[in-house]
Amino acid sequence: MNTSATARTPRMEARRVAKGSAGEGAARAGLTARGVIYLLVGVLALQIAFGDGKRQADRGGALAELADQPFGAALLWALGIGLVGMALWRLSEVLFGSVGPDGRKARKRLLSAVRCAFYTFVAYSVLSFAAGSGGSGSSDEQSKDVTARLLEVPAGQWLVGGAGAGIAVAGVWIAVRAALRKYHDKLRLGQMSLRTRRLVDVTGVAGGVARGAVFAVAGAFAVRAAVDYEPDKAKGLDDTLRSFADTPLGPWLLVCVAAGLVLFGLFSFAMARWRRV
Numbered sequence: 001m002n003t004s005a006t007a008r009t010p011r012m013e014a015r016r017v018a019k020g021s022a023g024e025g026a027a028r029a030g031l032t033a034r035g036v037i038y039l040l041v042g043v044l045a046l047q048i049a050f051g052d053g054k055r056q057a058d059r060g061g062a063l064a065e066l067a068d069q070p071f072g073a074a075l076l077w078a079l080g081i082g083l084v085g086m087a088l089w090r091l092s093e094v095l096f097g098s099v100g101p102d103g104r105k106a107r108k109r110l111l112s113a114v115r116c117a118f119y120t121f122v123a124y125s126v127l128s129f130a131a132g133s134g135g136s137g138s139s140d141e142q143s144k145d146v147t148a149r150l151l152e153v154p155a156g157q158w159l160v161g162g163a164g165a166g167i168a169v170a171g172v173w174i175a176v177r178a179a180l181r182k183y184h185d186k187l188r189l190g191q192m193s194l195r196t197r198r199l200v201d202v203t204g205v206a207g208g209v210a211r212g213a214v215f216a217v218a219g220a221f222a223v224r225a226a227v228d229y230e231p232d233k234a235k236g237l238d239d240t241l242r243s244f245a246d247t248p249l250g251p252w253l254l255v256c257v258a259a260g261l262v263l264f265g266l267f268s269f270a271m272a273r274w275r276r277v
Contacts, residue, residue, distance in 0.1 A: 030119065045257070046259065059238060090115040094113045143236040175208060187276065219245050
């Protein structure tokens with residue numbers, strides 16, 4: 001009897017389940033849920049750009065908008081469950097590795113762990129909202145509160161500055177990878193027609209660059225808050241998006257970024273359909 005093969009069986013079975021239909025379903029549900037959030041945030045930002053914004057362009061505003069739709073409660077629960085699927089998918093990547101030749105490397109697993117933690121928090125906030133807790137405030141309030149608390153601890157300025165710099169660098173990395181179409185490595189391109197591939201590239205490039213720009217600007221505001229020791233200078237998603245309208249280009253830059261976020265939402269739907277999991 002081969003005891004080593006027997007010992008490996010539970011892990012191999014767990015990997016098979018994680019990479020099988022259940023794991024694939026969780027990943028595609030999560031990507032769809034991500035697409036819904038970005039699509040709604042982009043639409044809210046467009047409304048702000050054209051002077052008709054009644055809600056904040058962040059996750060809280062997107063959830064409130066969704067709640068006002070027919071069957072809004074059911075949609076919120078479905079969104080939260082989809083995000084739980086995203087978190088579980090990222091957890092499976094931590095445990096068993098992700099798609100690609102270097103998917104089992106420590107760097108990839110660490111990145112998946114960060115994504116798992118992020119989507120666990122997002123799923124919790126969405127499910128809390130669906131359960132009637134009303135969420136935990138706007139992204140702007142949360143950002144300022146967290147920054148203020150961190151600035152009070154020893155080496156707080158370095159912590160906030162380092163986190164802001166990390167977010168800004170991540171934003172640039174996201175934008176550059178989108179512009180270079182690095183997402184092609186994760187898509188089943190052979191299943192797409194030439195026209196579909198071109199449309200996906202439009203959403204992937206424009207959406208990824210817009211998303212990266214938002215991250216980069218938000219990170220820059222955090223660095224500024226750390227340098228000036230003023231937590232109010234840190235900005236959440238809503239204030240970050242509004243800041244694009246304060247540039248010399250005026251609201252038209254916000255229109256471009258908001259449209260890009262809508263496109264990223266559509267790109268997430270395409271990923272849910274054609275991504276290799």
